[in-house]
Amino acid sequence: MSNLCISRLIEERNQLKKDFIPGFKAGPLKTKDGNYDILNWEAYIPGIRGTSWDGGIFKLNLKFSKDYPLKPPKCTFNPPVFHPNIYLSGDVCLSILNEYEDWKPSISIRDILIGIQLLLNEPNLESPAQHAAYALYQENRLEYEKRLMIQSKNHYDINNIPYLKRHY
Amino acid sequence: MSDIDFDEGDDDFLYDESGEDYLDESGEDYLDELDFTEIIQEKQERKKYEVEYKVYSIEEIEDFQNKEIEHVANIIGCFKEHAATLLRHFKWNKERLIELYMDRTEEVTKEAGVIVDAQKLPKLIKVEDFCCDICCDSGDDIESLALSCGHRFCKDCYSQYLTQKIKVEGECRNIQCPSDACNIIVDENTIKMLVSEDTYHRYTSLLIRTYVDDNIFLHWCPAPNCEYAVECKIHDSDLQRLVPTVKCKCGHQFCFGCGLPDHQPCICSLVAKWLNKCRDDSETANWISVNTKECPKCKASIEKNGGCNHMTCKKCKNEFCWVCMGPWSEHGNQWYTCNRFEEKTSVDARDSQSRSRAKLERYLHYYNRYANHEQSAKLDTELYEKTERKMERMQKSSELSWIEVQFLKEAVETVVQCRNTLKWTYSFAFYLQKDNQTTLFEDNQRDLEMAVEQLSELLEEEIKPNRIAELKQRVVDKSIYVKHRREILLEDTAQGLKESRWVFIDP
Numbered sequence: 274m275s276n277l278c279i280s281r282l283i284e285e286r287n288q289l290k291k292d293f294i295p296g297f298k299a300g301p302l303k304t305k306d307g308n309y310d311i312l313n314w315e316a317y318i319p320g321i322r323g324t325s326w327d328g329g330i331f332k333l334n335l336k337f338s339k340d341y342p343l344k345p346p347k348c349t350f351n352p353p354v355f356h357p358n359i360y361l362s363g364d365v366c367l368s369i370l371n372e373y374e375d376w377k378p379s380i381s382i383r384d385i386l387i388g389i390q391l392l393l394n395e396p397n398l399e400s401p402a403q404h405a406a407y408a409l410y411q412e413n414r415l416e417y418e419k420r421l422m423i424q425s426k427n428h429y430d431i432n433n434i435p436y437l438k439r440h441y
Numbered sequence: 442m443s444d445i446d447f448d449e450g451d452d453d454f455l456y457d458e459s460g461e462d463y464l465d466e467s468g469e470d471y472l473d474e475l476d477f478t479e480i481i482q483e484k485q486e487r488k489k490y491e492v493e494y495k496v497y498s499i500e501e502i503e504d505f506q507n508k509e510i511e512h513v514a515n516i517i518g519c520f521k522e523h524a525a526t527l528l529r530h531f532k533w534n535k536e537r538l539i540e541l542y543m544d545r546t547e548e549v550t551k552e553a554g555v556i557v558d559a560q561k562l563p564k565l566i567k568v569e570d571f572c573c574d575i576c577c578d579s580g581d582d583i584e585s586l587a588l589s590c591g592h593r594f595c596k597d598c599y600s601q602y603l604t605q606k607i608k609v610e611g612e613c614r615n616i617q618c619p620s621d622a623c624n625i626i627v628d629e630n631t632i633k634m635l636v637s638e639d640t641y642h643r644y645t646s647l648l649i650r651t652y653v654d655d656n657i658f659l660h661w662c663p664a665p666n667c668e669y670a671v672e673c674k675i676h677d678s679d680l681q682r683l684v685p686t687v688k689c690k691c692g693h694q695f696c697f698g699c700g701l702p703d704h705q706p707c708i709c710s711l712v713a714k715w716l717n718k719c720r721d722d723s724e725t726a727n728w729i730s731v732n733t734k735e736c737p738k739c740k741a742s743i744e745k746n747g748g749c750n751h752m753t754c755k756k757c758k759n760e761f762c763w764v765c766m767g768p769w770s771e772h773g774n775q776w777y778t779c780n781r782f783e784e785k786t787s788v789d790a791r792d793s794q795s796r797s798r799a800k801l802e803r804y805l806h807y808y809n810r811y812a813n814h815e816q817s818a819k820l821d822t823e824l825y826e827k828t829e830r831k832m833e834r835m836q837k838s839s840e841l842s843w844i845e846v847q848f849l850k851e852a853v854e855t856v857v858q859c860r861n862t863l864k865w866t867y868s869f870a871f872y873l874q875k876d877n878q879t880t881l882f883e884d885n886q887r888d889l890e891m892a893v894e895q896l897s898e899l900l901e902e903e904i905k906p907n908r909i910a911e912l913k914q915r916v917v918d919k920s921i922y923v924k925h926r927r928e929i930l931l932e933d934t935a936q937g938l939k940e941s942r943w944v945f946i947d948p
Contacts, residue, residue, distance in 0.1 A: 344605075369621075377617075378598065378619045379620045
C-alpha cells in the first residue's frame with residue numbers, strides 16, 4: 274500500500290517539476306533534519322486574474338495518508354481563507370476531495386490545485402462550510418467582493434515568497 | 442369458520458405478479474385441474490389473519506437473480522455482466538428497465554454506467570508504451586485492464602482500488618472506473634478477476650444484502666445469525682388493515698410490516714404508539730398531575746401527605762390552602778368553610794384533575810394486563826424447563842414413550858403463543874373506541890384468557906403416575922380448546938380490520 278503511495282507521490286513531484294503550472298508552486302515540506310517529508314506538501318495557489326482573488330497568493334497544506342491515491346489528500350488553507358466552502362479551520366470542502374463523492378485515484382495533484390483555484394472564484398452554494406462567508410455572499414454580494422479584494426491584497430506579499438517572483 | 446367465505450375479500454391486498462395463483466369466477470377457465478385442487482387446498486389452510494409469504498435462502502435469491510439477469514441479457518442482447526449492472530441500477534425492476542431501455546437506450550445506459558455495445562469483456566493484457574495514471578509506472582511489460590470506457594490502469598492499482606472500495610467502504614453495485622469523472626461501473630466478472638477470493642466473497646454478499654434492502658417485498662429475518670429472507674407482497678398502506686405475521690425457517694416469528702416479534706392482533710401503527718407510550722415517562726407526568734398540586738407562588742410540585750389543608754411550601758415557605766389554592770392568611774382559623782371551594786375556577790380545576798385521573802386509571806388497567814402477560818410469557822421459559830424434567834420423570838414412571846409425552850411441550854408452546862396474543866389484545870383494546878363491536882372483542886378476549894389460565898394451571902399440576910393418562914387427556918383437550926379460542930379471536934379481529942369495523946381513538 275505505502276509503496277504505491279510513495280512512488281506515486283515521487284512521480285507527481287517529478288511531473289510538477291517538469292511541467293509546472295504558471296503562478297503555482299507545490300512540493301513536499303522539509304523535515305528538521307533536512308529530508309523531504311513526502312506525505313506533507315505545501316502549495317501556493319494564485320488567485321485568478323481579473324477576479325476579486327487577483328493578486329492574492331494562498332498557502333495550502335496537502336496531507337497525504339498511506340492510502341493515497343486510493344484516498345484523497347487532506348487540503349487545508351493556512352492561514353484559513355474567507356470563502357463559503359472553506360471551513361474556519363482552513364479545510365477545503367470540495368467533492369473531488371471527498372472519498373465518498375467524486376475522488377478517483379487518477380486525479381493528480383495538478384488537478385487538485387487547479388480545481389481549488391477555480392473553486393475560489395466559483396463557490397458551491399449547495400454545501401456551505403463557513404457561515405459568515407456564505408451569509409455575506411447571499412446577502413450582500415458587493416460587500417462580499419470587497420472583502421475578497423482586501424483579503425487578496427493582504428494575503429502574501431509576493432516579495433516574501435522568492436520563488437514566485439519570477440512569475441510576476 | 443366456514444370455508445365458503447375464504448375466497449372472498451381475502452385477496453384484495455395480496456397479489457401475485459403472474460396472476461395465476463388466484464381464481465375468481467371469471468378467471469377459472471385458464472387454470473387446469475391440477476392447479477385448481479392445489480389452490481383450494483392452500484386456501485383452506487390459510488386463516489383470515491394469515492398472509493401469504495415465502496422464505497428464501499441466499500442460494501435461492503442468487504438463483505432468482507441469475508434468471509432475471511439472463512432474461513434481460515437475452516432481450517437486450519448484451520453481456521450478462523452488463524445486464525446485471527442495469528438491473529441493479531433499476532433496483533431489479535425489470536419491466537421498468539426494459540420499457541425505459543427501449544425508449545431511451547442512450548440515456549438509460551449512460552445513467553446506469555454501462556456501455557452495452559461492448560464487443561468484449563475487460564481482459565488483462567499487456568499494452569505497448571503503457572503508463573498507469575495511478576502509480577505512474579510505465580513500460581511494455583505491465584498487465585493492465587480497461588473497462589469499455591477505455592480508461593486503462595495496471596493490475597495492481599486496479600485490484601488495490603477495488604479492494605479498498607469493497608473492504609473499507611462496503612461499496613458493491615456502484616464501484617466506478619478509477620478514472621476522473623467516469624461513471625462506468627466495474628462489472629462482477631472484472632472484480633472476480635482482480636480481487637482475492639475473500640474480497641470477492643464479501644462483494645457478492647454485499648450485492649445480496651443490497652438486493653434485499655432495495656426490494657420492498659423482501660426483508661431479512663431479524664433473528665440473530667439467521668440468513669433467510671422473507672418475501673411478502675404487502676404494501677405499507679395495507680398495514681392499517683392487517684397484521685402480516687410471518688415465520689422464518691429458523692423458527693422466528695415476526696411481523697413483516699415492522700420487524701418486531703409477532704404482535705397479532707394489534708396493527709403495527711398501534712404497536713409503535715403503545716410501545717412509545719409505555720417507554721415514555723409521560724405517564725410519570727400524568728401521575729404528578731393527578732397526585733400533586735403546584736405551589737401558587739414558586740410552582741414546585743407538592744404532594745399532600747397529611748390531613749391538614751394548611752400547606753406550607755418547603756421550598757419558598759409560601760402558606761396556602763390546599764382546597765382553594767388561595768393564600769392561607771385570608772382563611773384565619775376557618776379553612777373548613779373555605780367559601781372559594783365552589784367558585785368556578787376551583788370546580789374546573791377539580792374536574793380536570795378527575796378527568797386526568799380517569800385517563801390514567803384506564804391506561805393502567807390495560808398496561809397492567811399487558812405487562813402481566815408479558816411477564817407470564819417470560820416465566821413460561823422456566824415452566825418449559827420444569828416441563829422437560831417432568832417429561833423425563835413421566836417416561837421413567839410410566840409405559841409412555843418419548844413421543845407420547847410430547848403433549849406437555851406442545852401445551853407450553855400453546856400457552857406462550859396465546860399469552861403473546863393476549864398481551865397485544867390489551868394494547869389493541871386501549872386504542873379501541875367503546876361500542877358494541879368492542880364488547881364482542883372483549884368477550885373473545887375474556888374467553889381466551891380464561892381458557893389459557895386454566896391450561897396454565899393444568900400444566901403446573903402435580904403429576905401422579907397412575908393418573909398420567911387422565912392428565913394427558915385433559916391437557917390435550919384444553920390445548921385444542923385454547924387454540925380454537927385464539928383462532929376465533931384472531932379471525933374476528935382480522936375480519937374487523939378488513940371491514941374497518943374497529944374505530945380507533947387517541948386516548
